[in-house]
Amino acid sequence: MTEFLFVTGMSGAGRSTAAAALEDLGWFVIDNLPSALITKVAELVGRPGSDIERVALVIGRGGGDEHVDAVEPMLDRLRRSRHDVHLLFLDAPDDVLVRRFEGTRRRHPLAARGVEESIADERRLLDSLRERADVVIDTGDLNTNQLRKRVIELFGDPSHAAHMQTSIVSFGYKHGVPLDVDIVLDCRFLPNPYWVEELRSLSGLDAPVRDYVLKQPETGAFLDKTEELLRMLLPSFEQEGKSYLTVALGCTGGRHRSVVLADALADRLAAAGVRTVAFHRDIDR
Secondary structure: OOEEEEEEEOOOOOHHHHHHHHHHOOOEEEEOOOHHHHHHHHHHHOOOOOOOOEEEEEOOOOOOHHHHHOHHHHHHHHHHOOOEEEEEEEEOOHHHHHHHHHHHOOOOOOOOOOHHHHHHHHHHHHHHHHHHOOEEEEOOOOOHHHHHHHHHHHHOOHHHOOOOEEEEEEEEHHHOOOOOOOEEEEOOOOOOHHHOHHHHOOOOOOHHHHHHHHOOHHHHHHHHHHHHHHHHHHHHHHHOOOOEEEEEEEEOOOOOHHHHHHHHHHHHHHHOOOOEEEEEOOOOO
């Protein structure tokens, strides 16, 4: 059975970066293929003797509603053919997209009007695809390397493709709550290492900060209860057909408490056999 990944999203949100990362992971990446040929590609890679197991189709680079409208029927058709099919949607806030286009002086694919109006038109055009996406990555606060790492974490291990992947993301509330997460937990009830002078310049990846956070009386209880909750919920999410689940842990700046707890929770879930990765969005801020 061939695994198909449709990659789409807002122009300027990182489709090229995602495509390059997937190609490096060994995916057979096809960029901007006309929708009429997608079925032909599926037939070719599905033939006996084909050694292509994972195909990524980057959709929407040229803009146009006739191109996007064909994606949803194609998703349904491939799924009926018993292929493993997922949809990745890349997004970013409008103001970030505007800055990216202004910074690169690129023309928006739908630039019949100004950049802001074109972004609004594209968002309306892609709204139904975003609703159907298996995973949404908000790239507004990610640089190219961070997006690449996120894609690698999500799609780099085909041996676990049949199981839902759980991502544990740390973030800082002062930088905004991530838009692409399913569950958000607040870690600000714990003492903040930032106010300990010798810990301030360190991060949650450093042993002194980790020890400080983990020794707090509330930390163990929080991790126990959160692990218990997730281990109860994850089978139900997977049974409902969800392929990717993202749990976000937030503290004030995203450098200390949330980082420690995200790693600790990811380690616990991995030890329990859950396909888990950790990602620290704001640790370098």
